[in-house]
Amino acid sequence: MKFGTKVIHAGIKPDPATGAIMTPIYQTSTYAQESPGKHKGFEYARTKNPTRSALEANLAALENGAKAICFGSGLAAINAMLQTLNPGDEIIATNDLYGGTYRLFTKIFGRFNIKTHFISMDQPNDIESYINEQTKLIWIETPTNPMLNIIDIEAVCAIAQQHGIRTCVDNTFASPYLQTPIDLGADVVMHSATKYLGGHSDVVHGALVCKDETFAQELFFLQNAAGAVPGPQDCFLLLRGIKTLHLRVQRACDNARTIANFLKEHPKVDQVYYPGFESHKGHAIAKRQMRDFGGMVSFSLKEDTFEAAARVLGSTHYFTCAESLGGVESLIGHPASMTHASIPREERLKVGLTDSLIRLSIGIEDIDDLVTDLKQALG
Template sequence: MKKKTKLIHAGIVGDKQTGAVSTPIYQVSTFKQDGPGNHRGFEYSRTGNPTRHALEELIKELENGKRGFAFSSGMAAMTAIMMLFNHGDHILLTDDVYGGSYRVMTKVLNRFGLEATFVDTSDLNNLKKGIKENTKALFLESPTNPLLKITDIEGAANIARANGLLTIVDNTFSTPYWQNPLALGADLVLHSATKYLGGHSDVVAGLVVVNDDILGEELHFIQNSTGGVLGPQDSWLLMRGIKTLGIRMEEHEKNAKEIVAYLLKHHKVSKVYYPGIETHPNYVIAKKQALGYGGMVSFDVGSAERAKKILENVKFFTLAESLGAVESLISIPAFMTHASIPAERRKKLGITDGLIRISVGLEDSEDLIEDLKQALEDA
């Protein structure tokens, strides 16, 4: 199947008993058993629910993996993955990760003895240098949030495999429509499904796909034990959103490219971050490993004062955290999504107070450009 067909026909579709085209919402906590321990595949909704299972089968097929898992949020999914490791284990992560990922590693999971080091994984030499005797996994974001760095996933996975490590990739920005990390050698792929997969700012969810049956059993044990599962209503909403992922991602990218072309020429914009620009330092890798560049764009306007003024003046860009929705969103990472990262570290990474991140939506691109134009002029 081609990708757009797969988005609609993969997984478990409809209901055989009634002929319903849409997978039913099984709003149920427990299931009648035919005898003690003799159930029909489902016993308790924390362990498994038919609606959630349909979603998990869908994402499994979209990422070409062995098993899929649906969690109550992207952070619940990441936390469950990190529970695969033990006290004293070391994880090597991309330096420019989502602020929540940085926070959970440095403020929560470190309490349980899990060590973390953050390096610029767009340079594979940093990975090689960062591996220690107790390193167990690489955690990559590509593209990164918010600077849109690109890591050579296949190259990183080869390094990990040579050192007996797992490779985990956060694929939120690219989605399975543009990029499939498991096909590039990764062991686990993670999504904040709240974003592009849902696509309508109406669901919070996290998805994980693994490429190994044993790893799948371990993660299911953790999911069932800790209970951070996605409910049936949200599972259904997510499946509905995924059906239109292909046409949405193509339109997001089309609009993003037109906006990037405008921003590159504007005198008040000092730098534009987008992996689809040929001058992007990792453009060749991005073109090689992904089919598209996505709808996320960051640009620097030089100061917090100017950035805040722009955010006050836009009309079609909604000031809000999150991304990947049909409506265009705008934010200043330093004060919003990445505020949990210390100021000194943000400065070192290049996440300045004047950096603006936009999630380009599905509005008419001419309206979006005109909106940015008037806001930049007033700033």
């Protein structure tokens, strides 16, 4: 089954009761049982819901995994992943990643004696020096947020496998349309499904997709025991959004390519971060492991101040100043004061996240309008 067919049909069947093509919203907290313990596969909606089950089957198919487990947000999904660790365990994570992930690793799980080493993964072999008997998880985010660095998933996972270490890839920026990390050796894929999977900025959702069914059962236990589950309407909205994933992401990729080239030539722009450029240090890897280069573009200004960035963010018409990404509408954000404010400034600067850095989530609007909007905002 090709991808454009998967998004519409994988794991989804007409409703057996009515024949409804769209998966119904099973808005119920509990289910009738014929007798104690004898039921139709559903007992209590925190544990299982038919709308959520359809979504989980669909997501597993899109990522070529064994099972998917859905959560109330992307951070809830990451939280469940980290709950499989024990005090004293260690994580190796990329040093350029979403601020909420950094906060969860350091401020929450750091309190339970779970240590994270934040390192550059540009050279996968550099990981070896951080591996010890306590290393239990390697956390990969690629393309990274917000610097759009590219990590060689296959190379990192090969190193992890040699040492018996589990790998999890945050695939939020790429979506399964652009890359499928399990095919490259990853054990688990994480999504903030709020973003490209939902695609319409109307739902908050998270998911983990596992290569191995045994580990998936461990995560299903945590999903039920901790209860950070999505509601059935959220699952319905996500199923709706996924049906156009390939169309939306491809249009965003096409628009991003044009915008990156425009910014590269603008006299007020200093650096443009976009893996589609041949000059990008991760371009060759991105070309190999991704189907296109994504709909995200970051850039810094020659006037490297917060005030200069704020003037641009306050002057756009079609780019809305907002957090999040991956919707049909274009968004503009300032990572240092918005999505990555929880990361100390000195740590941000180490990866190039300057005070003037601006992150664009390119939508599916007419490209001429988007370029005109940025032109007048920069002017």
